[in-house]
Amino acid sequence: QVQVVESGGGVVQPGGSLTLSCVASGFSFNTYAMHWVRQAPGKGLEWVAFIRSDANNIYYADSVRGRFTISRDNSRNMVYLQMNSLRPEDTAVYFCAKPLRAYGPYFHSWGQGSLVTVSS
Amino acid sequence: AIQLTQSPSSLSASVGDRVTITCRASQDIIRALGWYQHKPGETPKLLIYEASGLEGGVPSRFSGSGSGTDFSLTISSLQPEDFGTYYCQQFNNYPLTFGGGTKVYFK
Numbered sequence: 001q002v003q004v005v006e007s008g009g010g011v012v013q014p015g016g017s018l019t020l021s022c023v024a025s026g027f028s029f030n031t032y033a034m035h036w037v038r039q040a041p042g043k044g045l046e047w048v049a050f051i052r053s054d055a056n057n058i059y060y061a062d063s064v065r066g067r068f069t070i071s072r073d074n075s076r077n078m079v080y081l082q083m084n085s086l087r088p089e090d091t092a093v094y095f096c097a098k099p100l101r102a103y104g105p106y107f108h109s110w111g112q113g114s115l116v117t118v119s120s
Numbered sequence: 121a122i123q124l125t126q127s128p129s130s131l132s133a134s135v136g137d138r139v140t141i142t143c144r145a146s147q148d149i150i151r152a153l154g155w156y157q158h159k160p161g162e163t164p165k166l167l168i169y170e171a172s173g174l175e176g177g178v179p180s181r182f183s184g185s186g187s188g189t190d191f192s193l194t195i196s197s198l199q200p201e202d203f204g205t206y207y208c209q210q211f212n213n214y215p216l217t218f219g220g221g222t223k224v225y226f227k
Contacts, residue, residue: 035216037164045156045164045207047216059214062121100169105211106154108175110163 002026009114020081022096030074033104038092126219143208152212159204
């Protein structure tokens, strides 16, 4: 059974940093791309970042490019989202998502989410 | 980035109604579009992939259609458990984008 579990959320001041972690199980993690998606309070879903199975292809939303870094450790079935220069508008629940197919399309299995609050 | 415009932004309907939500892309995305259902307190659920592919376990009252720039999600007979917000999402180009969502209420 596929499981995806995020951790690392919390409250951080504007300009601060935070790293989210996601551990996955129940599938061949090292063959699957992974995504981060977020939802700000009262807002819709926003895709954040993508990493290919071998980490050779990485993409970011325009809103986070240059501030966020996605990475993975296939030996530990982990994917990370390092978030720097955080802004109040980054306040959101961050979801880690396994795609429907290995190369990345569609968000099939989601974690419960990790809340990040950027506030002074 | 490709913009996805959903309509309506909200709708109210009765059990048994046929409901259609539309999604228009700002450029041709062929058939690289998915639909998700998101209920409060739950994780989003993939309903439709590749414009019309029904994800496993999703009831057959859900269907998707369209190609190019115009797409739709139809619920043939609305059930009480179908309340929530529905999103389209394109996978043709990065950055990936979602539509603004359609909130489904019950009359």
